[in-house]
Amino acid sequence: MTTTEEFDTAVLYSLLLKGRASTSSIAAAIGATEDATATLLEASAAKGLVLLRTGRISGWLLTPEGRAHVGDRIDTEKSAVDRATMGALYDDEFLRLNSRFKELCTHWQLKGGNVESELTRIHEANLVLLERFTTSAPRFARYVPRFVGAYDRFSGGDATALLQPMRESYHDVWLELHEDLLILLDRQREEGD
Amino acid sequence: MTTGPYSDYLGVPELLGLQRPRTDVPDEYLFIVTHQALELWFAEALHEIDQVIDAMGHDRLTAARHGVRRLHRIVRLWLAHIDVLDTMPAKEFAAFRPALGNASGLQSGQFRELELASGLARDGVLRIARAVGSDDANVRRRAGNASLRRAFLDLLDRAGTTVSQLYRPEAPDDEVRALAEDLVEYDMVFSQWRYRHYLMVLHAIGVAPGTAGSEGFSYLRKTLDKWFFPELWSARSMSEKPPPAAVPLVVPLDGSVTADRAVLGGKGWGLQQMNQLGIPVPPAFTLTTRACEDYFLHDRVLTDEVWTQVLGQLEMLERRSGLRFGTSPSLLVSVRSGAPVSMPGMMDTILNVGLTHASADWQVEQLSAPLREAFPDLPTLVALDAEGCRAEALAQLRSAICRIFDSWHSDRARTYRQANAIPDDLGTAVTVQAMVFGNRDELSGTGVYMTRNPITGEAAPFGEWLPRAQGEDLVAGKRTPLPLAELSNQQPEVYRQLIAIGQRLERAHRNVLEIEFTVESGELFLLQARNSSSSAVAAVHWAVDLVHEGLIDISEALSRVPADWLPPTTEDAAVDASAVDAVATGLGVSPGFATGWVVDDADEAGDFADIGKPVILARPTTSPHDIHGFLVAGAVITERGGSTSHAAVVSRQIGLPCVVGCGDGVVKKLLGKFVSVDGSTGAVYEGDLTTRRKAAPPSPQIACLLRWRSESQPGEVLS
Ligand code: HEM
Numbered sequence: 001m002t003t004t005e006e007f008d009t010a011v012l013y014s015l016l017l018k019g020r021a022s023t024s025s026i027a028a029a030i031g032a033t034e035d036a037t038a039t040l041l042e043a044s045a046a047k048g049l050v051l052l053r054t055g056r057i058s059g060w061l062l063t064p065e066g067r068a069h070v071g072d073r074i075d076t077e078k079s080a081v082d083r084a085t086m087g088a089l090y091d092d093e094f095l096r097l098n099s100r101f102k103e104l105c106t107h108w109q110l111k112g113g114n115v116e117s118e119l120t121r122i123h124e125a126n127l128v129l130l131e132r133f134t135t136s137a138p139r140f141a142r143y144v145p146r147f148v149g150a151y152d153r154f155s156g157g158d159a160t161a162l163l164q165p166m167r168e169s170y171h172d173v174w175l176e177l178h179e180d181l182l183i184l185l186d187r188q189r190e191e192g193d
Numbered sequence: 194m195t196t197g198p199y200s201d202y203l204g205v206p207e208l209l210g211l212q213r214p215r216t217d218v219p220d221e222y223l224f225i226v227t228h229q230a231l232e233l234w235f236a237e238a239l240h241e242i243d244q245v246i247d248a249m250g251h252d253r254l255t256a257a258r259h260g261v262r263r264l265h266r267i268v269r270l271w272l273a274h275i276d277v278l279d280t281m282p283a284k285e286f287a288a289f290r291p292a293l294g295n296a297s298g299l300q301s302g303q304f305r306e307l308e309l310a311s312g313l314a315r316d317g318v319l320r321i322a323r324a325v326g327s328d329d330a331n332v333r334r335r336a337g338n339a340s341l342r343r344a345f346l347d348l349l350d351r352a353g354t355t356v357s358q359l360y361r362p363e364a365p366d367d368e369v370r371a372l373a374e375d376l377v378e379y380d381m382v383f384s385q386w387r388y389r390h391y392l393m394v395l396h397a398i399g400v401a402p403g404t405a406g407s408e409g410f411s412y413l414r415k416t417l418d419k420w421f422f423p424e425l426w427s428a429r430s431m432s433e434k435p436p437p438a439a440v441p442l443v444v445p446l447d448g449s450v451t452a453d454r455a456v457l458g459g460k461g462w463g464l465q466q467m468n469q470l471g472i473p474v475p476p477a478f479t480l481t482t483r484a485c486e487d488y489f490l491h492d493r494v495l496t497d498e499v500w501t502q503v504l505g506q507l508e509m510l511e512r513r514s515g516l517r518f519g520t521s522p523s524l525l526v527s528v529r530s531g532a533p534v535s536m537p538g539m540m541d542t543i544l545n546v547g548l549t550h551a552s553a554d555w556q557v558e559q560l561s562a563p564l565r566e567a568f569p570d571l572p573t574l575v576a577l578d579a580e581g582c583r584a585e586a587l588a589q590l591r592s593a594i595c596r597i598f599d600s601w602h603s604d605r606a607r608t609y610r611q612a613n614a615i616p617d618d619l620g621t622a623v624t625v626q627a628m629v630f631g632n633r634d635e636l637s638g639t640g641v642y643m644t645r646n647p648i649t650g651e652a653a654p655f656g657e658w659l660p661r662a663q664g665e666d667l668v669a670g671k672r673t674p675l676p677l678a679e680l681s682n683q684q685p686e687v688y689r690q691l692i693a694i695g696q697r698l699e700r701a702h703r704n705v706l707e708i709e710f711t712v713e714s715g716e717l718f719l720l721q722a723r724n725s726s727s728s729a730v731a732a733v734h735w736a737v738d739l740v741h742e743g744l745i746d747i748s749e750a751l752s753r754v755p756a757d758w759l760p761p762t763t764e765d766a767a768v769d770a771s772a773v774d775a776v777a778t779g780l781g782v783s784p785g786f787a788t789g790w791v792v793d794d795a796d797e798a799g800d801f802a803d804i805g806k807p808v809i810l811a812r813p814t815t816s817p818h819d820i821h822g823f824l825v826a827g828a829v830i831t832e833r834g835g836s837t838s839h840a841a842v843v844s845r846q847i848g849l850p851c852v853v854g855c856g857d858g859v860v861k862k863l864l865g866k867f868v869s870v871d872g873s874t875g876a877v878y879e880g881d882l883t884t885r886r887k888a889a890p891p892s893p894q895i896a897c898l899l900r901w902r903s904e905s906q907p908g909e910v911l912s
Binding site for chain 1 (some may be wrong): 375562626647726728795796799816817818819820821823824836837838839841842843845847898
C-alpha cells in the first residue's frame with residue numbers, strides 16, 4: 001500500500017465486498033494494522049461514507065454516498081486493468097473452479113466425507129489462477145495469503161476454516177474473490193450461486 | 194402292519210419303525226423323513242461312485258460316463274427333497290428345534306464320505322469329521338481310497354495326456370473329454386444342492402440373506418466354495434481365454450477389447466466399465482500408457498504406427514456418431530488425460546477439439562475462443578475449404594494428444610510425483626471421446642440424476658434437468674434446473690431408459706449413484722457416475738434399503754452410517770402436509786423448522802432481530818452481502834438456485850432451515866407475512882404451524898438400523 005488514497009480505496013472496497021464487517025476483519029483482508037484501519041474508518045464515517053451499526057450483528061457498512069465514492073474508484077481501476085484477459089480467465093477458469101468448489105462444499109456438508117485431496121487440487125489451481133489475475137490487477141495478490149491461511153488452518157484440523165461464515169474461512173475468501181471479479185468485470189452473479 | 198414277501202424283502206416294518214418324533218409338532222415327521230430319505234440316497238450315491246471309480250480304473254469310459262450321469266440325476270433328486278421340506282414354516286421348525294439337541298446334518302458321516310469319494314482334499318474333510326465326532330471307520334476308510342478325481346487323473350495319466358491338454362482348442366472332442374465334462378456337471382449339481390440347502394436354512398430359521406448371522410450360516414456359505422474337480426474348472430476357463438497379448442497402443446472403448454486400469458488410465462477404464470454394463474456413453478478410444486512410453490522413447494513424437502491407429506479409431510468414432518471430423522456435420526472430441534492418479538500440473542482436458550469453419554455456426558460462435566486459447570501455436574479456424582478444415586482438425590487432435598503426454602513430464606507434475614512417491618514411469622493414457630451437445634436443439638439437455646433421494650432417503654429418482662444446456666451450465670448454476678421428473682414429461686422414453694440404467698448401475702456398484710447425463714437430440718448419453726453424497730437420514734434409509742434389496746450385507750450397512758448417528762428427535766418433526774396447503778414450495782436443502790416475519794433485506798432482518806421479532810429472510814438469490822441476515826434469521830428462502838447454491842451451503846453450515854428455488858415472484862408474494870418454513874420438505878406455510886407438526890414415528894428403515902446396531906454389539910446370539 002503506497003499512497004493514502006490507495007489505502008482508503010482498499011478499506012472501502014473491502015467493505016463493499018463484505019457487506020458488513022468488523023474493523024479487524026477488514027484489516028486482516030487488506031493486510032493492514034487494526035489501528036490504521038480504525039482511524040480511516042472513523043474518518044470516513046465523519047465524511048458520511050460509512051456508518052457503524054450496532055445490534056445483534058454489529059459492523060461497518062457503506063452509506064449510499066460511500067457506495068458512490070467506491071464506485072468512482074472502481075471505475076478508475078477498471079480502465080487501468082486488462083479486463084479482456086481477466087474476463088476470459090473468469091469465464092474459462094474461475095467459473096469451472098467455482099463449481100468444483102461448490103460441489104466440494106456440498107459434498108463435505110452432506111456426507112462429511114474426506115475432501116482434503118480435492119481441496120488441495122482446487123487450492124493449487126486457485127493459486128495458479130490468482131497469479132494470472134495478479135498479472136492484470138496486482139492487488140489480487142492479497143488474496144493469496146488469505147487463501148493459504150484458511151487452507152492451512154483447515155489442513156491443520158480446524159474444520160470451521162472451510163465454510164464457517166464471517167470467520168475468514170476458505171469459503172468466505174472465495175465469495176469475496178468472486179464478488180470482486182463480478183464487480184470489476186461488470187458481470188452478474190449466476191442464478192444458482 | 195402287513196407282512197409278506199414285499200415287506201420282508203424291503204424290511205418295511207423296520208423302516209417305518211424308525212421315525213421317532215420327539216415333539217407333537219406335525220412337521221417334525223417330515224423333517225425326519227427328509228433326512229432319512231437323503232441318508233438312503235447318500236448311501237446309494239456312494240454305491241454308484243464306487244462303480245464309477247472301478248469303471249475308470251479299467252478304462253471303461255462308457256460305463257463311467259453312464260454312472261456319472263446317473264449321479265447327476267440322483268443329486269437333482271436331493272434338490273427336490275429340499276423343495277418339499279422348504280414348505281415347512283419357520284415357526285413350526287422353531288417349535289421342535291430345541292428337541293433336536295445338538296443333532297445337525299453337519300454330523301452326517303455319509304456326507305463326509307461323499308465328499309471324500311468325490312475328490313475333496315482329505316485333510317479338510319477329516320478335520321470337520323473329527324471336530325463333530327463323525328470320523329467313524331467308514332469315513333476313515335474312504336479317506337484312504339481313490340476318489341473320482343484321483344481315478345480320473347490316473348486315467349489321463351495312463352492315456353498319456355493331461356487336464357490342460359484335454360482342453361486345448363485343438364484337442365479332439367472325444368470320450369475322455371466328454372467324461373471330464375460329465376464330472377464338471379456333477380460338481381455343479383452337487384454345488385447346487387449345497388446352495389439349495391443353504392437357502393432352505395435361511396428360510397427355515399427366518400433370517401435375511403446376507404446376514405453374518407450364526408456360525409452355521411457363514412460355515413454353509415463357505416462350503417459353497419468347495420469343488421471336487423478344481424483342475425478341470427481351471428483348464429476349461431483357460432481354454433476360453435485368448436493367450437495374453439502385448440499391451441496395445443490404441444484401444445477402442447466399445448467393449449470389443451478389455452484392458453487394465455493401469456493401461457487405460459482412470460478415465461478410459463471407467464468408460465470401458467460402463468460399456469460392459471451396456472450403458473450408453475459417447476463413443477471413445479484410448480491411447481494407452483504404452484503409447485505414452487512409446488512417445489517418450491521416440492523423443493516426443495507420435496510415431497506413424499500410433500497415429501495410423503488413432504486415425505483408424507477416429508474413423509470408428511465418425512461411423513458411430515454419424516458425424517465427420519473437420520467436415521460438416523462436424524464431430525468434435527474431448528481429449529483427456531488418464532493418469533492413474535490425478536495430478537496438479539497435468540493437463541486435464543481439452544474440449545471441442547476439431548472445431549473448424551466446417552462446424553455449425555453456433556458451435557463456432559460459442560466454442561472458438563476457448564479453443565484458440567487451448568492452441569495458441571496452431572493456426573485454428575483459418576482454413577475455409579474442406580481439405581484445409583480436415584487438416585486443421587487433425588492437427589488439433591495430434592497436438593492435443595502430444596500436449597497431454599508432454600504434461601506428464603511438466604515440472605509441477607514431476608515435483609508432485611516426487612513428493613507423493615508416484616513412479617515417474619507410470620505414464621498417462623489419453624482418452625479421445627466424441628462430444629455430445631445438450632444445447633443442440635429442443636430435444637437436448639443435460640442433467641444430474643441421483644438414483645435415490647439424497648435428502649430424505651426415499652427410494653425414488655431425484656435430480657435436476659436443464660433443457661437446451663451443456664453440462665457446464667448445470668454445474669455452474671447458470672440457470673435454475675427443473676426437477677428431474679420434468680424429463681419424464683418431456684421425453685418419457687429417455688427418462689425410462691435413464692432410470693433403468695441407474696438401477697443397473699446401483700446393482701453393479703452396490704451403492705446409490707449420482708449420474709451426470711446429456712441428451713442430444715433425444716439420445717441419452719451418460720457422462721459420469723459416482724457414489725452419491727447424502728444427508729445422514731438418507732444414508733440410513735439407503736443402507737437399510739440396499740440390504741433388503743440384497744445388494745449389501747448388514748455389517749456393510751452399519752459401516753455406511755456414522756457410528757455416532759442418532760435418529761432425529763421430535764424437534765425436527767415436519768408439518769403434516771395433508772392438513773394444510775403450502776403458500777410456496779421449493780427444494781428443502783437444509784432441514785429444520787422455523788417461523789417468522791418475511792423480510793427481503795439482510796439489514797432489515799437485523800432490525801427485526803434487534804427488537805426481538807422472529808424473522809425469515811427471503812431473497813431472489815443470496816450473496817455474501819446477505820450473510821449477516823443469515824445469522825439473525827430463523828430460516829432462508831430463495832427464488833432460484835439448487836442444492837449447491839450459496840444459500841444452501843451457508844444455511845447448512847450454520848444449521849439454518851433453508852428452502853431454495855421457490856420460483857420467481859415468491860419474495861414479493863410473501864413479503865411482510867408471517868410464515869412457517871419446513872426445511873426438510875421444502876414447504877412454506879402461511880401462519881404459525883408449530884402445533885400442526887406431526888412427530889412421525891421413526892421410519893421402518895431407521896428402526897431397522899437401530900435394531901441391527903444393537904444386535905451387532907458383542908455377545909451376539911448364535912443360531
Ligand atoms: C429345516 C431343515 C434344515 C436346517 C435348518 C438345517 C440346518 C443346517 C445348518 C445350520 C447346518 C450348518 C452346520 C451347523 O451349524 O450345524 C447344516 C449342515 C448340514 N445339513 Fe442341514 N439343515 C436342514 C435340513 C437338512 C437336510 C434335510 C439334510 C439332508 C441330509 C441336511 C444335511 C446337512 C448336511 C450334510 C450338512 C453339512 C454340510 C457341510 O458340511 O457341507 N440338512 N444344516
